[in-house]
Amino acid sequence: MKHIFLSLPLCLCLNIVFAQTTKTTVDSLEKRYQQCLSEGKSSYNCALQYYAAMDSLLDAVYRQLYGKLDNNRRELLQVSQAQWVQKKDAYFRDIDLRVEKKRPLTLSGLDDDMIVTDNKAAYLRTRVIELLASTRS
Structure with missing residues (x-):
């Protein structure tokens, strides 16, 4: 019984450390992206x-969270x-369709593709943040 009480704060601390480390990872990825740009x-x-x-981070966060939960x-x-995957797929299809419709009106090049990819990455980032928030509850 004594071990259960000692391990509870450790679990809470590990969750907080995991969330903070992963939040730091999100921030680091964002910073590296901005530096690249x-x-x-x-x-x-x-x-x-x-x-x-x-x-990759979304996959890792999901797997770690999944592993910590009861059935x-x-x-x-x-x-x-x-x-969320269904919504993501619909959002990605929609954004791809909108860009393809506008492509003849814009200059050719990778700018449209960059913007689409950036928006998709932002969508994934939002989910990572949501999953991290759920580790605190």
Whole structure:
């Protein structure tokens, strides 16, 4: 019984450390992305790298959160994530369609693709932040 009381604060501390570390990771990715853009190189490549990093972080945060939950909360997380994936897919399709419709009106190049990729990465970033917030509850 004594071990249970000692391990409870440790679990809470680990959750807080995990959330803070991952928030720091989000901030670090954002900073690296902004630095890449400010260098004036390929904005599209910067956006692709940021998207890939945010996608990997989202997967890692989801897996870590999933591993810490009991079965009931895991089911809720799975349902929530499945609903989010459906919304994400619809959002990504919509944004791709809008860009394709406007593409003949804009200059050719990677600017449209960069903006789309940036918006998609921001969508993933929002989900990472939501999942991190749920680790505190």
